[in-house]
Amino acid sequence: MRMLKILLWKELLQIYRDPAIIRILFIMPMIQLLILPLAADYEIKNINLGVVDHDHSEYSRQLVNKIVSSGYFRLKDYSATFPQGLKAIESGRTDLILEIPTHFERDIVKDNRSSLFVAVDAVNGVKAGLGGAYLQGIIQNYNQEVRTQWIQAQRFDEQPTIEIASADWYNPHMNYRVFMVPGILVMLVTMIGSSFAANNIVREKEMGTIEQINVSPIKKMQFILGKLIPFWLLALLVLTIGLLIARLVYGIVPLGHYSTIYVFATIYLLAILGLGLLLSTYAQTQQQSMLVSFFVTMIFNLLSGLYTPIESMPAWAQLITRFNPVSYFIEVMRMVMLKGSGLADIRYQILALIGFAVFFNGWAILNYRKRSG
């Protein structure tokens, strides 16, 4: 215990003295959170939409009108069949297709439910993915209007639903930032967890101080905890700053509890720090560890569902996301933020992350040796 205390004291002192850490920890998150969503917001205002309307009804026309008048979409193609619509995507004229089935109006009126199909262009993942998400938001909103009309006209109790074939989406205000900001937060926390701790250990290797540690009676476990705890605290601190920015600047208040986010983040960080630790046991120089952790986090982020909704990824990529801790955190973030999910709803994700934590840390501890062969 005393040993751990002295290790933590030294570690925090060094972090405190490192101007780069303070810069990266506090200034970078602010910039990312403040600039990135604004920049991407511009991009997302010009999504090219193709419509395949098999229904040609009043409802379907209303829906398309509503989508176009949202200001985010430009109606670029109106095809009679889905294959024709796909051609427009392939030629790059459109970013996504909305297919309205025959009897769309009739199904809503008669059965209170209908489904729509949204196809997105896999090449421009960000634009199409977010466009898809927006579209779903608008459709949900439209659904609410249907309900209002319905109730006024017929005094019918049941709420008609439009099933969106590609995904459930809980961002009724169509706010792109609500979609993006929690994701950026996850990325930041991931970066700190995976690369900072790793770099720190590798720096001790480079400086030669690790030899001095290895020749002392410090236990492997104490050393590892002494490295993990400070970065675990730092990452939670950055998360807190990020959540504050999200709230104060973007007015993003989670529907669920902050505590749910923190419980999950705590476990998530165990897994990510374990990954960093594992990297550090292999890397000999800071350059190596930086490069590898950058590469790994980039892959994780790309396949996380942050830019491209997981549902619209090809099957092989969807499978990979199941082995990607980042995708779980983004999913949980959105569930808590937008759906108000609690601990019980995310138990599956928690279990998965515990699995990751055991796997990464176990491997790292096996691989960290105080003595070379």
Next chain:
Amino acid sequence: MEKENVIVTHELTKRFGDFTAVDNVSFAVQKGEIFGFIGANGAGKTTAMRMLCGLSLPSSGTATVAGFDVYKQNEQIKKHIGYMSQKFSLYEDLTIRENIRFYAGIYGLRDERIREKTDLLLQQLHMKGAERTLVRALPLGWKQKLAFSIAIVHDPAIVFLDEPTGGVDPITRREFWSLIYEAAGRGITIFVTTHYMDEAEYCNRVSIMVDGRIDALDSPANLMQQYASASMDGVFLQLARKAKRSGD
């Protein structure tokens, strides 16, 4: 009277692949002596020392340090030794006082003992008043003297010094050696590697390593007599001429 041995090795060997860095070395170091390990760059001094410190697993042979077996009791050995690696190993971004506190702390010294030790050490090194200076800002000679004092802050039975005076001026080297004598006077066994031949003459006994083997082991006086040379330099040159390995 036979003195107690604190380090005993028998045919200790370290191979990296098919390269033998340390080749069947056998020797004993007595309690309280200053034992020099002399050899050209690449002779295998660091490798041998790392095995004795429990940092590197031997390929074959046996060794005990402070009565503990290097294979099985390496964590026990660590409680009884100090080590100053060839690479400078204090934290540059911590102050003198903080470095002392950290290294004393990881050897389990209590707070008040750490305070006493810090005062003593600062006084001995004439660094009073500089204790809040970051180590980064110190001249190399100061750093090395500080590193040595910190390596023995927990009063180990044996201290291993790997080329502790590399790159410093002759005056600082003298000062460094007076610190070594002071520690030896307190009963700490000194195991030191060097390639400065004048320093070899400060040792009670020296072993001369050539290509991973120990080719000679005796007191400097006996060696000079045996090799009919007026200085250790001459002894070393005669032995080193046989070397096939070039430095790294």
